[in-house]
Amino acid sequence: MTNLLTKFKTDTWVTANWEKFQQLIAEPEFQKAKFYYHNGQLRIEMVPLGHDHACDNTIVIFAISLFCGIKNILIKGLTNCSFRKTGIQECQPDASYYIGENADIVPWGTSVINLETYPPPDLVIEVANTSLADDMGGKRLLYEDLQVKEYWIVDVKNVRIIAFSIADGGSRRITQSQVLAGLEIAVLEEALRRSRQMNQSQVCAWLMAEFQK
Numbered sequence: 001m002t003n004l005l006t007k008f009k010t011d012t013w014v015t016a017n018w019e020k021f022q023q024l025i026a027e028p029e030f031q032k033a034k035f036y037y038h039n040g041q042l043r044i045e046m047v048p049l050g051h052d053h054a055c056d057n058t059i060v061i062f063a064i065s066l067f068c069g070i071k072n073i074l075i076k077g078l079t080n081c082s083f084r085k086t087g088i089q090e091c092q093p094d095a096s097y098y099i100g101e102n103a104d105i106v107p108w109g110t111s112v113i114n115l116e117t118y119p120p121p122d123l124v125i126e127v128a129n130t131s132l133a134d135d136m137g138g139k140r141l142l143y144e145d146l147q148v149k150e151y152w153i154v155d156v157k158n159v160r161i162i163a164f165s166i167a168d169g170g171s172r173r174i175t176q177s178q179v180l181a182g183l184e185i186a187v188l189e190e191a192l193r194r195s196r197q198m199n200q201s202q203v204c205a206w207l208m209a210e211f212q213k
Contacts, residue, residue, distance in 0.1 A: 008044070011131075013138055016042040018087045034080065037090040038142040045131070052156050053129040059195050060125060060154055060161075060188060061095055063207050067183055070211045074103035078121070083146070085115040091142055094154075096121035099179050115146065122149045122179045129156040140164065144171055150179045159192050161185050 008014070008024065010033070016024075021037050024030055024044065036043040061077060068075045076098045084090045098105060099122040106118050124143050128135040135153045143151045144166050151171065153162040163185050164171035165178050177183040187210055194203045 010044045010046040013041040013043050013134075015040060021090070034092045035082070035090055036092065036139065036142065037088075038138065038145065041138075043134070043138070047130055050129070053127050055195060055200075056154050056156050056192055057094055057127045059191055059200065059203060060127075060152075062200075062204060063188055063191055064097065064180070064183075066204070066207055067180060067211050070208070071180075071182065073099065073180060074101075075099050076103045076106070082112040083115055083120065084112045085146070089115070089142065089146060091124075091139070091146065093121075093124045094127045095125040096148075097123040097179075099123060120146045120148045123152070123177075124148045124150070125152045125154065127154040127156060132157075136162070140171060144169060150174075150177060152185075154192070159189065159196070161188050161192070 016037075017040065018037070021035070021042050024042070025035055030044060030046075032046075034045040036045075061079070064075070065077065067073070078096045078098075080092055080094065081096055082090065082092045083096070098119075102119060102122060106113055126135045126139060132153070132155055140151060140153075148166055151164045151166055155162060163174050163177065165174045175185050177185065187207070191203050191207055194206060
């Protein structure tokens with residue numbers, strides 16, 4: 001397939017069947033792309049992930065690992081991992097977590113995680129620098145249908161985290177994580193604000209002091 005990038009609109013939802021989706025995944029032009037599929041629509045994300053997106057992603061991932069280490073909470077964190085329900089849904093969130101009794105449910109050697117074999121992750125995180133509207137809209141509906149327990153959107157430009165608890169096919173805003181008991185969203189937001197003014201190692205030291213209180 002030639003000039004595929006000019007023929008297929010990226011970074012938006014496009015109507016496509018599952019067969020088309022599978023065909024596009026295999027194309028070398030999309031080797032570094034992120035793919036989503038939901039309700040007969042496909043989204044291919046090609047926008048390069050820049051400095052600000054990467055920094056916030058790093059801070060949030062570190063904060064979760066530190067919190068869980070201090071609080072003795074079992075987790076398995078996954079970065080840009082693909083989850084698939086064949087013929088129905090696929091997603092590749094910036095970060096995702098299996099927590100507690102599910103922490104080690106997916107074995108080593110697994111490629112794309114088959115959601116007909118394994119449960120969905122307990123927590124999914126999308127970092128939004130240029131994609132906030134979609135993360136709040138189409139992807140939120142996707143994660144509701146996948147029945148993840150919690151969904152966070154890291155709003156890079158506004159330095160905030162919009163967190164949702166998901167249950168019964170819908171979602172509601174929360175200020176404290178329900179899957180990581182005792183973790184206040186406001187603490188993570190303060191860490192992001194501090195990362196604009198100080199080195200990441202200093203932010204990590206501040207987080208450690210906060211989590212040990």
